[in-house]
Amino acid sequence: MSECGCGVKGADTVAVVCKRYGGDKRYLVPILHDLQDELGYLSADVMETVAEQLSTTAAKVHGVATFYTLFYTKPHGKNIVRICDSPPCHLEGSSSIRKAITDAIGISPGETTEDGLFTFEVVSCMGLCGVAPAIMVNDDVYGNLKPDSIPSILSKYKDGE
Amino acid sequence: MAVFRAHVLVDTGATAVLKNAVAVKNALVEEIAKRGLDKEVKVLETGDLGARGAVPAMIVYPDGIIYGPVTVEDVPEIVEEHLLKGRQVKRLAYTGESAAVVDSAAAPRCNELRVVLRNVGQIDPTSIEEYIAVGGYEVLGKALSKLEPFDIVEEVKASMLRGRGGAGFPTGLKWEFTANAPGAPKYIVCNADEGEPGNFKDRLILEGDAHSVIEGMVIAGYAVGANHGYIYIRGEYHQSVSHTEKAIADARAMGLLGKDIFGSGFDFDIEVFKGAGAYICGEETALLESLEGRRGESRTKPPYPPSKGLMGAPTVINNVETLACVPQIVANGSKWYCGIGTGLSKGTKIFSPCGDVQYPGVYEVAFGTTLREIIYGMAGGIKDGHHFKAVLMGGPSGVLVGAGSLDLKLCAEELAPGAGALIVMDDTKCIVDLMTNIAQFFYHESCGQCAPCREGCKRILETFTRWTRGMGSVNDIKLLSELGETMSLTSKCGLGQFASVAFKSGLPLFEDEYLAHLKDGVCPAGVCPMDKVAERVG
Numbered sequence: 001m002s003e004c005g006c007g008v009k010g011a012d013t014v015a016v017v018c019k020r021y022g023g024d025k026r027y028l029v030p031i032l033h034d035l036q037d038e039l040g041y042l043s044a045d046v047m048e049t050v051a052e053q054l055s056t057t058a059a060k061v062h063g064v065a066t067f068y069t070l071f072y073t074k075p076h077g078k079n080i081v082r083i084c085d086s087p088p089c090h091l092e093g094s095s096s097i098r099k100a101i102t103d104a105i106g107i108s109p110g111e112t113t114e115d116g117l118f119t120f121e122v123v124s125c126m127g128l129c130g131v132a133p134a135i136m137v138n139d140d141v142y143g144n145l146k147p148d149s150i151p152s153i154l155s156k157y158k159d160g161e
Numbered sequence: 162m163a164v165f166r167a168h169v170l171v172d173t174g175a176t177a178v179l180k181n182a183v184a185v186k187n188a189l190v191e192e193i194a195k196r197g198l199d200k201e202v203k204v205l206e207t208g209d210l211g212a213r214g215a216v217p218a219m220i221v222y223p224d225g226i227i228y229g230p231v232t233v234e235d236v237p238e239i240v241e242e243h244l245l246k247g248r249q250v251k252r253l254a255y256t257g258e259s260a261a262v263v264d265s266a267a268a269p270r271c272n273e274l275r276v277v278l279r280n281v282g283q284i285d286p287t288s289i290e291e292y293i294a295v296g297g298y299e300v301l302g303k304a305l306s307k308l309e310p311f312d313i314v315e316e317v318k319a320s321m322l323r324g325r326g327g328a329g330f331p332t333g334l335k336w337e338f339t340a341n342a343p344g345a346p347k348y349i350v351c352n353a354d355e356g357e358p359g360n361f362k363d364r365l366i367l368e369g370d371a372h373s374v375i376e377g378m379v380i381a382g383y384a385v386g387a388n389h390g391y392i393y394i395r396g397e398y399h400q401s402v403s404h405t406e407k408a409i410a411d412a413r414a415m416g417l418l419g420k421d422i423f424g425s426g427f428d429f430d431i432e433v434f435k436g437a438g439a440y441i442c443g444e445e446t447a448l449l450e451s452l453e454g455r456r457g458e459s460r461t462k463p464p465y466p467p468s469k470g471l472m473g474a475p476t477v478i479n480n481v482e483t484l485a486c487v488p489q490i491v492a493n494g495s496k497w498y499c500g501i502g503t504g505l506s507k508g509t510k511i512f513s514p515c516g517d518v519q520y521p522g523v524y525e526v527a528f529g530t531t532l533r534e535i536i537y538g539m540a541g542g543i544k545d546g547h548h549f550k551a552v553l554m555g556g557p558s559g560v561l562v563g564a565g566s567l568d569l570k571l572c573a574e575e576l577a578p579g580a581g582a583l584i585v586m587d588d589t590k591c592i593v594d595l596m597t598n599i600a601q602f603f604y605h606e607s608c609g610q611c612a613p614c615r616e617g618c619k620r621i622l623e624t625f626t627r628w629t630r631g632m633g634s635v636n637d638i639k640l641l642s643e644l645g646e647t648m649s650l651t652s653k654c655g656l657g658q659f660a661s662v663a664f665k666s667g668l669p670l671f672e673d674e675y676l677a678h679l680k681d682g683v684c685p686a687g688v689c690p691m692d693k694v695a696e697r698v699g
Contacts, residue, residue: 026472028454029437033396060455067456067608068437070396086358087557087584088515090598124440124606125358126397129515129582130176130522139399143179 010039010046018053025054028064032071041072069123077112077119079157081105082136085122088129097133098122100147104154117158165203167244171219172229172282173206174368175361175400176522180230182217188236189219193244202244205285208369211273213520213541215255220282227255272538274501276509277485278525281369286404289411292372298417300492301376305383305425308491313384314340317487319495321507326352326443326480327555327580328655329573332487335477338467340385342475347387349378350471350478353394353401354448356440357556358602359582362511363481365523367394367401370485371408375431377484379422380491382429385477390431393448396438406433440606444654445478447608458610459654480580482511502528506572510581514540517547517587532576533567536585547587551670555579557599558659561592561667591688592671593678596664597625603660614657617648621661631694633679638668 017034021027031050036042042065044058051058065071081101085094098109101120107113109122128134131143135153142153171177171186190204210227212218218229219239226249228239235253242248275281284291292298304313318333339347351374355363366374378390394402409431412418420428439457441447446460449471470476486508490498499507506528512535515521519541526535532552536542543549549567554560559579562569569576586595600622609615624641627633645661652658668675677683682694 024454026452026454029451030435033435033437063456064454068396068439070436070438085598086602087553087595087598088359088582091516091584091586091590091595123438124602125356127355127361127364127395128175129359129361129513129584131179132515132521136397141175141179143176 010035010043011049013038014046014049014053018050023054025056028054028056028061029068032061032065036071041075043073047073075116077116079118079138080136081118081120081154082123082126083109083121084124084126084128084132084134086125086129088125089133092132094133096147097135097145097150100150101135101154104151118154165201167202167224168205168222169202169219169244170205170207170210170222170282170285172208172210172212172217174209174365176209177217180217181233184233185217185219185231185236188233189240192236192240196240196245198240198244205291206287207283207285208281208365209523210282211522211524212255213257213522213539215257218255224249228253229255272526272530272534273524274509274527275525276489276501277366277373277482277511278369278523279489280373281365284370286369286371287407289372289408289415289417292370296492297372297488298376298412300488301379301417302423304380304491305423305427310340310384310386313380313491316491316495317384320490320498321495321505322483322486322490322498323506323573324480325482325486325510325580327357327558329577332479332483335467335479336381336385338465339387339475339477342468344475345386346389346474347385348471348474348476349381349385349387349390350445350448350452350466350476351378351390351392351481351484352443352445352448352478353392353398353405353481354436354443355395355398355481355580356443357558357580357582359513359515359553359556359584360580361513361515362523362581364398364401366481366485366511367398367405371401371405372412373485373488374405374481375408375412375418377479377487378431379418379429380487381477381479381484383427385475387477388428388430390429391434391452391471392431393434393436393442393452396436402433402435409433439608440602441608441654441656444656447654448478449476456608458608459656461653482581503570503572503574505574510571510578512571512578512581512583514583514585516583516585517543517545517590518585519544526571528572528578529570531568531570532562532583535571535583536567540583540585543585543587545587547589550586550588550590551592551667552586553582553584553595553599553663556582556584557602558655558662561595561663561670563670565670589686589688591684591686592667592674593625593628593684594686594688596667597622597629599663600625600660603656607656607660611651611653611657613648613651614653614660617644617652617657618660620644621664628675628678629684629689629691631678631682631689631691632697634697635676635679637679638672638675642668 047061048058051061112119134143215229322332323329442457447457451457466476511525571578604618604622607618
């Protein structure tokens with residue numbers, strides 16, 4: 001995502017998305033959702049352009065983008081592995097699942113693999129307590145996990161699926 | 162509508178999907194088409210059928226036979242034997258009790274009483290025709306044409322319906338305040354930001370029967386004089402979002418949302434708003450901030466939302482389950498509703514036992530059901546041959562109870578259920594480890610705007626972490642109690658106010674276990690690392 005002085009990458013997208021919501025800054029959260037879906041993450045330039053489009057400040061947009069855990073202000077891996085460590089998953093052994101993920105892809109929570117394939121995060125409850133311990137890979141849910149189920153789950157995402 | 166001789170409803174709820182339900186459903190559709198039965202048999206997706214331990218399950222109507230667990234390989238046999246030849250596949254028939262085959266309130270074969278969840282698992286949640294076929298939107302028509310807004314508010318007040326999101330504020334009063342508040346426009350907001358760990362009931366309602374929530378919202382709008390509603394759904398709940406959006410679009414297409422509903426002159430429309438990952442947005446004023454495009458930081462109260470809510474306008478904020486109760490109350494009357502439950506807690510409540518139980522899941526029961534009935538009678542008791550130790554009621558912000566509370570009734574008089582989570586722990590688990598995990602949760606989720614919560618959550622986490630390493634001091638118990646008291650008195654919102662409730666409530670029950678960590682440097686359950694006992698001071 002390089003900016004080369006020929007304008008902000010994604011500026012057109014920002015304009016289209018902001019227009020979709022009538023340029024109303026009340027819709028900042030859905031606007032950021034849509035932009036992230038299209039651009040992958042919310043760069044400083046994108047946030048600044050959003051601020052211009054909505055007649056607000058870049059600080060306000062940045063403040064919102066960094067408040068919510070589902071928004072990314074930096075590039076992340078192609079696949080996002082989220083593990084829940086709230087009490088129901090914790091009691092059912094999420095720590096051992098966490099370790100199995102680290103063993104499988106070689107990174108700790110908060111990190112991205114060097115090949116850019118995976119970002120690994122510990123998150124709060126995803127409402128999957130009925131099948132604890134649970135993880136999500138992108139939008140896919142996996143539950144009732146044992147440590148040895150992790151390698152085969154993650155390998156599905158290694159083959160460029 | 163085409164007439165089918167049989168309907169097969171396949172459970173494609175979150176749990177079932179994990180167990181390959183989508184592939185099973187696809188195989189079923191394919192096999193039915195292969196046999197040329199696709200004009201006779203209709204396959205539908207539905208929510209949890211309540212077939213415990215037999216997921217993925219499907220139910221064949223009109224016979225009402227449940228099969229489960231079903232694999233892709235079992236599908237040809239079911240189609241060949243049951244759907245083609247009319248013979249049950251005994252091998253796959255589910256013989257346990259299931260809520261889905263219970264004739265709603267008439268004769269409950271198990272102790273579930275499905276009022277809110279009556280349609281979940283019974284109808285295709287993506288079909289508005291099916292919702293209408295079971296009487297959906299009928300009461301909305303009655304309300305808009307025959308009842309005055311005031312009558313509806315009075316009926317809801319008389320039903321003694323209380324908020325199902327955990328706080329339990331009387332819904333009718335909230336509506337009355339909003340109806341009487343000066344100013345227009347007014348708003349109805351449905352709080353579907355279900356983030357309290359251990360709760361997953363609202364997900365089930367929206368995935369399995371979103372129309373009941375929409376109908377409740379329109380009735381609420383009519384009752385208080387609001388013409389616009391928002392459903393704020395967690396960003397992580399993809400299926401809830403898609404089912405709700407589909408339901409709204411279908412209702413709009415049929416004129417059940419939009420202008421002049423049922424020719425009554427009343428306008429109401431709903432927008433879905435997707436959250437972005439913030440526990441605090443379940444707090445109603447933080448949710449409003451988020452809806453207005455800002456950081457989800459709670460507001461100073463008063464004023465409360467009924468007088469000054471969304472964009473400063475009078476606003477009703479109700480939980481998903483609360484709103485789903487409304488059509489039933491208006492349809493059957495408050496007298497009927499008050500016939501269910503206990504003196505102070507009327508109606509039914511959805512519980513979600515999880516943790517160390519055999520059959521975690523969602524169960525709807527009348528208020529007054531005991532904790533034991535749910536944990537042992539419905540959730541199958543403690544799994545893996547272990548023994549019961551404790552339940553965290555409602556989630557991390559709830560109270561911790563032990564075996565002495567198992568025979569208490571779940572209702573305002575005896576044991577308040579919170580939002581309905583029952584996080585069950587067996588005797589191999591450590592309370593200090595749980596407390597550390599809870600502290601980690603609140604530390605992560607504190608929005609950071611007020612000092613008592615921001616700093617307090619950090620200190621609580623540091624203290625418990627020391628305990629797990631063997632570096633705790635007996636004096637910490639007193640310090641934590643004082644800190645918790647300060648936080649509950651001075652934090653701006655519920656997050657900080659309730660962050661140490663679990664510790665405080667667990668203290669009389671598990672003090673010995675705390676002291677073993679602090680005095681003896683031992684974790685009795687063998688869960689905590691206790692690797693720094695040597696460096697302990699005091």
